[in-house]
Amino acid sequence: MTKQDVVNHILSDCSSVMASSGRASAPVNIALAKYWGKRDEELNLPVTSSLSISLGPHGTVTEIIPNPSGNAIFCNGEPMGEDTVFHRRLMNFLALFRPSQAGFFTVRTENSIPTAAGLASSSSGFAAATKALNQLFSWNLPDRTLSILARLGSGSASRSIFDGFVEWHAGSLADGMDSYAEPLPYVWHDLRIGLLTVSQAAKPISSREAMRQTVATSPLYRQWPEKVNGDLAILKRAIRDQEFALFGQTAESNALTMHATMIAAWPSICYWLPETVREMHRIWNLRRDGVPVYFTMDAGPNIKLLFLQETLATVQAAFPNAAIVAPFPTSPQPNT
Ligand code: PMV
Numbered sequence: 001m002t003k004q005d006v007v008n009h010i011l012s013d014c015s016s017v018m019a020s021s022g023r024a025s026a027p028v029n030i031a032l033a034k035y036w037g038k039r040d041e042e043l044n045l046p047v048t049s050s051l052s053i054s055l056g057p058h059g060t061v062t063e064i065i066p067n068p069s070g071n072a073i074f075c076n077g078e079p080m081g082e083d084t085v086f087h088r089r090l091m092n093f094l095a096l097f098r099p100s101q102a103g104f105f106t107v108r109t110e111n112s113i114p115t116a117a118g119l120a121s122s123s124s125g126f127a128a129a130t131k132a133l134n135q136l137f138s139w140n141l142p143d144r145t146l147s148i149l150a151r152l153g154s155g156s157a158s159r160s161i162f163d164g165f166v167e168w169h170a171g172s173l174a175d176g177m178d179s180y181a182e183p184l185p186y187v188w189h190d191l192r193i194g195l196l197t198v199s200q201a202a203k204p205i206s207s208r209e210a211m212r213q214t215v216a217t218s219p220l221y222r223q224w225p226e227k228v229n230g231d232l233a234i235l236k237r238a239i240r241d242q243e244f245a246l247f248g249q250t251a252e253s254n255a256l257t258m259h260a261t262m263i264a265a266w267p268s269i270c271y272w273l274p275e276t277v278r279e280m281h282r283i284w285n286l287r288r289d290g291v292p293v294y295f296t297m298d299a300g301p302n303i304k305l306l307f308l309q310e311t312l313a314t315v316q317a318a319f320p321n322a323a324i325v326a327p328f329p330t331s332p333q334p335n336t
Helices: 003-011 085-095 122-136 143-153 155-161 207-217 221-241 244-263 274-288 309-318
Strands: 022-033 038-040 050-066 072-075 105-111 165-168 181-183 191-196 294-296 303-308 323-325
Touching: 003 143, 022 122, 022 155, 022 221, 022 244, 022 294, 038 207, 050 122, 050 155, 050 191, 050 221, 050 323, 072 085, 085 105, 085 122, 085 143, 105 122, 122 143, 122 155, 143 155, 143 181, 155 165, 155 181, 165 221, 191 309, 207 244, 221 244, 244 294, 244 303, 274 294, 274 303, 274 309, 303 309, 309 323
Parallel strands: 072 105
Antiparallel strands: 022 050, 050 105, 050 165, 165 181, 191 303, 191 323, 294 303
């Protein structure tokens, strides 16, 4: 089954009227129980379910305008080179929805992720593009279906359709119609995320390639599905009960295990730089001193700190360069 088959199937049920443009926003999300490994490479169907937190207002705003004379992408006002990976991936995605052979698009995309956070924007980028297409063609598709379409662009984009805590169900169908994300009904006002940029250099290996290599060669990958399923259940409980230590420990352990599966692949994939390891030790030292701060990491060298508002001053003193994000509206502070 191809991406185009899935798109045709979904759009066969809805009417389409093209407006002059479509515009939408979507948040970046950070996985707490990670998606690592595909059961279908073409449709980005995952081996396991995963759970993430969206970063509130931080993400991508995308406008899509039909343009009969050719494709163009502007990112934060600058034209994007046709030879860049994101240009190629986004254009391949948009080609799935072209109304005719002569239908092209101009895309204007703005990222509002804290500057220099070194966050990949594929999750928010493909989610915002999917929502903008829904506007442009007046499909009125439900969020669950938008999540399925966004997944065809990038797996983690399926979760960026929603705010707050989000679970992406792995599903088991070959066409992926049961592999979509949905929001969890929990709010954690005092939760904070610190984006600690260690390097902004391009990744040495894409997450797509790294997943493929890990699944094919890592002797540790066999244990990964069980680990994620267990962590996902624990995280849901910890979030529901706002048990921060359990939450932080489970997320950190999940990230470290994901990196362990890659390090054990052959050739080994190690996204960590010496600075990454140095920061990890600083976090562990802080914890030894009684400061409840944990971390997670994706397919790159940068660290995302997990902590509560009450620890903000200590975290800021220890990591003055971290960009602090409140994923939920913050709770009113008591008068002092
Ligand atoms: O959606 P992709 O192909 O960029 O893969 C994302 C993989 C991780 O960020 C490492 C984990 C995740 O669940 O987001």
